Amino acid sequence: MSVSVFAHPFLGALLGDAEVAACFxxxxxxxxxxxxxxxxxxxxxxxxxxxxxxxxxxxxxxxxxxxxxxxxxxxxxxxxxxxxxxxxxxxxxxxxxxxxxxxxxxTSQDVIDTSLFLRLKAAADILAARLEALMAAFDRLDAEAGALMLCGHTRMQRARPVSLAHKVAGWRDPLARHRARLPDVAMNLFRVQLGxxxxxxxxxxxxxxxxxxxxxxxxxxxxxPRATHAERDGVVAFGHWCTLVCGTLGKFGADICLMAQNEVGEVTIAGGGGSSAMPEKNNPVAAEILVTLARFAAAQQGGLDQALVHENERSGAAWTLEWMILPQLVVAAGAATRTALALVAALRFPVAADQNGSPT
The missing domain is CATH 1.10.275.10 (Fumarase/aspartase (N-terminal domain))
Structure with missing residues (x-):
């Protein structure tokens, strides 16, 4: 373990994102x-x-x-x-x-905030491009295997059959909504700070x-039109946006974890995780990491919300809290998009299934 897994010499390769982290x-x-x-x-x-x-x-x-x-x-x-x-x-x-x-x-906050907004803008461009790449990857998956019938589940119980296309839409469409709302988030954040x-x-x-x-x-x-030293809703909204991206990809990861269980066998993951004790295993590492990042981001967002509370014209305490939390949220979103792109490319679905949604 280390203070930050995102910058750890080997855990960073699993949980971090060098391209997004460079912005910080x-x-x-x-x-x-x-x-x-x-x-x-x-x-x-x-x-x-x-x-x-x-x-x-x-x-x-x-x-x-x-x-x-x-x-x-x-x-x-x-x-x-x-x-x-x-x-x-x-x-x-x-x-x-x-x-x-x-x-x-x-003043100091003008310089520090404007530097942050410039670098967040660069990070947002990276994340936006990755969301578009993910949507395109899900579209390709739908075109190639969307007709495959799977067993639907509600409340973790076997339900009626659903198509893979139905699953894919649930993974892709929220990403499209996140991409569509980013310009509004940017409008309230990527502004000059001078007060x-x-x-x-x-x-x-x-x-x-x-x-x-x-x-x-x-x-x-x-x-x-004026400075927003103590008005941090734009910063917090960007954190929320990153948390939504992580959460959506966490749902994708959770579905793949369940679908890849040996006794379910609806999907396999090429190049998955090996086991030191059981060489025959193929652990769904990337899918699990998406779940982890989603839960991490949700936990951090509550802390970032605390940064909304500034006393009078500037709070050193609330402002410093941003520095501790926001970069981790943005890098988590970077790691989630990077991991999800690799995971989609590694998915392998059976070519046929019976009418009940069971793979054949």
């Missing part, structure tokens, strides 16, 4: 925060808040900075957030006479909206 690396976070600072300077120069020469100096400094996570660790333990030290290093790199204009009108000290953009005066819009456009995020 410290290096990706640092790069996104520096992008914020460069884009902020450019937007402020465009709006007349700082001189063009200052923006050019800040952008040049960002382009040549090489910050390692270890350069920030000690200061984070002291300050509770990474941005004060990041800005100190940035200002040192900019030098006089423009150093003091770096990070102007912004300044207490979220009212007071430090930027009359130029505040122009700066925020210019920043959003440069980063490829949606514009925002």
């Amino acid at each position: 690396s410290a290096e990706a976070d640092i790069a996104a925060m520096l992008r914020f600072e460069a884009a902020l300077a450019q937007a402020e120069a465009e709006a007349g808040v700082i001189p063009n020469a200052a923006a050019e100096a800040i952008v040049a400094a960002v382009s040549r900075m090489r910050i390692a996570p270890s350069d920030l660790a000690g200061a984070v333990a002291r300050d509770g957030v990474v941005v004060p030290e990041l800005v100190r290093l940035l200002r040192a790199a900019v030098g006089e006479p423009h150093a003091g204009l770096a990070h102007k009108g912004s 300044g000290a207490v979220g009212n953009r007071a430090e930027l005066g009359a130029a505040a909206q122009a700066v925020a819009d210019g920043l959003a456009d440069r980063l490829g995020l949606l514009r925002a």
